[in-house]
Amino acid sequence: MNAENVKSQMRKGVLEYCILLILEKEPAYTSDIIQKLQEAKLIVVEGTLYPLLTRLKNSGLLSYQWIESTQGPPRKYYKLTQDGEAFLKELENSWQELNDTINHIKENF
Amino acid sequence: MKKTLTVNLSGIVFNIDEDAYQLLDKYLSNLREHFKTEEGTDEIMDDFEARIAELLDERIRLGHNVISIEHVEEVINRMGKPEDLFDGEKTEKEDDETETTNQTKFVYKKKLMRDPDDKIIGGVASGIAAYMGWDTTAVRCAFILLLFIPYCPAVFIYILLWLLTPLARTAADKLRMKGESVTIENIGKTVTDNFEKVSNKVSDIKTKNTLHKIADLLVTVIGYILKFLAIIALIFGIPILAIFLLVMVVIALGIVLGGGGLIYNLLTPLGIGIFDNIHVLGEPGMLGMIGCVSLILLIGIPLFTLIYIICCSIFKLQPLSKTAKITLLVIWCIALLAGIYFLSQAGYEGWKNLPFPHYWYRQQIYY
Numbered sequence: 001m002n003a004e005n006v007k008s009q010m011r012k013g014v015l016e017y018c019i020l021l022i023l024e025k026e027p028a029y030t031s032d033i034i035q036k037l038q039e040a041k042l043i044v045v046e047g048t049l050y051p052l053l054t055r056l057k058n059s060g061l062l063s064y065q066w067i068e069s070t071q072g073p074p075r076k077y078y079k080l081t082q083d084g085e086a087f088l089k090e091l092e093n094s095w096q097e098l099n100d101t102i103n104h105i106k107e108n109f
Numbered sequence: 110m111k112k113t114l115t116v117n118l119s120g121i122v123f124n125i126d127e128d129a130y131q132l133l134d135k136y137l138s139n140l141r142e143h144f145k146t147e148e149g150t151d152e153i154m155d156d157f158e159a160r161i162a163e164l165l166d167e168r169i170r171l172g173h174n175v176i177s178i179e180h181v182e183e184v185i186n187r188m189g190k191p192e193d194l195f196d197g198e199k200t201e202k203e204d205d206e207t208e209t210t211n212q213t214k215f216v217y218k219k220k221l222m223r224d225p226d227d228k229i230i231g232g233v234a235s236g237i238a239a240y241m242g243w244d245t246t247a248v249r250c251a252f253i254l255l256l257f258i259p260y261c262p263a264v265f266i267y268i269l270l271w272l273l274t275p276l277a278r279t280a281a282d283k284l285r286m287k288g289e290s291v292t293i294e295n296i297g298k299t300v301t302d303n304f305e306k307v308s309n310k311v312s313d314i315k316t317k318n319t320l321h322k323i324a325d326l327l328v329t330v331i332g333y334i335l336k337f338l339a340i341i342a343l344i345f346g347i348p349i350l351a352i353f354l355l356v357m358v359v360i361a362l363g364i365v366l367g368g369g370g371l372i373y374n375l376l377t378p379l380g381i382g383i384f385d386n387i388h389v390l391g392e393p394g395m396l397g398m399i400g401c402v403s404l405i406l407l408i409g410i411p412l413f414t415l416i417y418i419i420c421c422s423i424f425k426l427q428p429l430s431k432t433a434k435i436t437l438l439v440i441w442c443i444a445l446l447a448g449i450y451f452l453s454q455a456g457y458e459g460w461k462n463l464p465f466p467h468y469w470y471r472q473q474i475y476y
Contacts, residue, residue: 030156030160031160045187045189045190046187046188046189047140047157047188047189048189050153050156050160051147053156054147054148054149054152054153054156055147055148055149058149069163071166072162072163072166072167073119073120073121073166075159075163076156076159
């Protein structure tokens with residue numbers, strides 16, 4: 001059992017949830033998402049996000065829009081679709097459950 | 110002084126140093142290799158390219174005229190080194206069902222390939238060395254030694270391997286050649302390794318001992334001599350090969366036009382006519398015909414396949430399809446059986462048609 005492995009799986013597990021949470025507030029560009037994740041101390045490189053965002057978009061949870069940028073070429077801004085919002089609700093519930101489970105175990109055993 | 114290239118990255122034109130271009134190109138092609146199983150590969154790659162273009166454009170705005178290797182390294186660090194990305198992807202793969210894991214294992218099986226980075230003639234020896242984990246110089250010496258053993262088809266084996274094994278073009282191929290699994294982490298290693306090899310090719314020589322160096326030199330010299338001999342042989346061999354091919358074509362036409370009868374008649378003076386009195390399938394002379402046709406097929410099919418493979422590598426033809434290969438193999442097997450049948454019958458008849466009766470032999474033995 002490798003601690004690094006488990007940790008990276010945990011990070012991976014919550015990464016999608018975190019991205020959806022960030023996009024719930026407002027549409028965002030990939031580097032904005034990265035910055036917010038870094039502010040929240042979840043370290044990922046940009047390269048991890050592109051396949052993930054494309055996957056989420058292909059499964060209909062996200063959609064994107066090209067927005068002109070002052071600093072260069074137009075950028076893809078991702079936002080949550082209705083399906084995405086419903087999905088986020090589900091994730092929220094299961095996160096709550098997980099949190100409760102961990103707390104319960106920590107306090108009672 | 111450095112040479113620069115002009116590239117179009119996601120619609121923006123950049124002047125980029127040659128080494129920086131090589132690094133970026135390898136990075137992108139390795140990412141593509143890794144994401145090729147994913148749905149929407151092109152889209153992912155477009156996103157990567159667009160972002161890289163944007164980051165490089167920032168450098169240009171800061172007043173750099175040319176993209177240098179430092180800039181590319183910076184961008185790769187920011188986008189994620191292959192090993193960092195792999196960290197995120199690994200769990201994804203573990204989530205997948207065992208079926209896919211088996212598939213990936215199958216795809217990434219060790220494969221005999223030719224090494225384009227380390228070749229003297231065709232890279233066959235270095236490919237074998239990589240495949241078996243042996244020293245390249247040793248394999249080359251072994252090949253040269255085989256040349257001096259009489260009746261050893263070393264040249265033939267070499268040419269056959271050259272034609273049959275593919276060249277390891279991409280980083281993924283090179284890993285497969287050595288039997289390392291094709292993960293983005295390993296690809297990353299190959300990218301950087303190759304890169305270092307290009308820039309410090311000189312230091313590579315220093316690590317070998319004197320004997321190794323002498324052997325290397327010897328092998329290289331012999332390699333050049335062999336190359337020279339091969340060119341000479343080719344120049345003189347082409348007319349002979351052409352005549353041989355012509356004969357084969359005439360024989361093939363003979364089969365088509367005369368249904369074997371023509372050849373049969375052609376060969377009759379050679380003594381095949383003695384089988385005329387044997388009735389196979391109720392036809393006199395049928396056995397001789399079976400013999401001729403099966404012999405032509407037995408030699409012709411492997412020859413055709415070999416010529417086709419040579420043409421493939423010269424003219425970039427489509428390789429033979431699996432169905433075609435299997436059909437040819439089945440026909441060849443049938444021809445082999447027919448040939449064996451012919452030989453057994455012919456032998457029996459030959460025995461019967463000996464100028465003296467066979468019981469005469471027995472009498473000799475008895476008395």
